[in-house]
Amino acid sequence: MTRRGQTDARYRQAKQDGFAARSVYKLAEMDKRYQLLRPGQRVLDLGAHPGSWLQYACEKVGPSGLAVGVDIQPLAVSLPSWGRFLQADLLGVEAEDLRAFAPAYDVVLSDVAPRTTGVMHADMARSLELTARAVDLALMLLKPGGSLVAKVYFGPEVEDLIHRVKAAFTLGKAHKPEASRSQSKEIYILGRGFKARPAPASS
Numbered sequence: 293m294t295r296r297g298q299t300d301a302r303y304r305q306a307k308q309d310g311f312a313a314r315s316v317y318k319l320a321e322m323d324k325r326y327q328l329l330r331p332g333q334r335v336l337d338l339g340a341h342p343g344s345w346l347q348y349a350c351e352k353v354g355p356s357g358l359a360v361g362v363d364i365q366p367l368a369v370s371l372p373s374w375g376r377f378l379q380a381d382l383l384g385v386e387a388e389d390l391r392a393f394a395p396a397y398d399v400v401l402s403d404v405a406p407r408t409t410g411v412m413h414a415d416m417a418r419s420l421e422l423t424a425r426a427v428d429l430a431l432m433l434l435k436p437g438g439s440l441v442a443k444v445y446f447g448p449e450v451e452d453l454i455h456r457v458k459a460a461f462t463l464g465k466a467h468k469p470e471a472s473r474s475q476s477k478e479i480y481i482l483g484r485g486f487k488a489r490p491a492p493a494s495s
């Protein structure tokens with residue numbers, strides 16, 4: 293099958309499976325490989341519209357868990373009672389706003405992506421800014437041992453972000469899912485085993 297044919301087939305499959313977007317298969321693939329999501333977890337999903345990752349996270353964590361999505365656009369799907377959504381600009385959201393849903397999270401997902409302009413260096417710079425914010429929030433909100441998955445358009449400064457993740461987690465790496473189009477510049481930065489934040493120095 294051609295690449296275009298595979299993309300169309302994934303789109304039809306997502307509709308059939310009741311998911312809002314075919315990007316769900318990228319998360320499903322990473323989840324299968326790295327065993328990220330489990331019943332009872334608290335999950336934060338940054339850049340959640342139209343909602344397929346959030347739907348998948350709700351399914352995986354189940355009624356004893358919690359899945360919270362954030363996006364500048366409204367969600368296009370309805371969620372079960374253990375799913376929540378905050379419509380907000382990621383660059384303006386504070387960790388405190390997200391602690392209102394749960395004091396800390398087991399997993400932070402970020403599929404956030406800017407509206408592309410076709411000007412490659414501008415798109416990469418905006419993607420890096422958004423993903424760096426997602427990583428900052430993850431480092432403030434994850435529980436020790438927690439996991440991070442964050443999409444970014446690969447570019448020269450992405451290495452620095454990967455190094456930050458490698459330093460903060462016992463396993464940090466870049467991953468390109470099979471379900472991601474080969475011509476796409478996107479990669480996913482993965483962190484597993486978040487190291488505990490050092491306690492603030494007492495004065």
Ligand SMILES: C[S@@+](CC[C@H](N)C(=O)[O-])C[C@H]1O[C@@H](n2cnc3c(N)ncnc32)[C@H](O)[C@@H]1O
Pocket residue numbers: 312313315316338339340341342343344345346362363364365380381382383403404405406407422
């Ligand atoms: C590729 S889509 C996410 C798809 C989603 N994971 C799914 O499976 O349905 C990227 C999202 O990032 C969001 N986004 C872009 N800039 C944002 C910002 N500044 N704040 C919040 N969300 C933003 C877009 O609105 C878009 O919905």
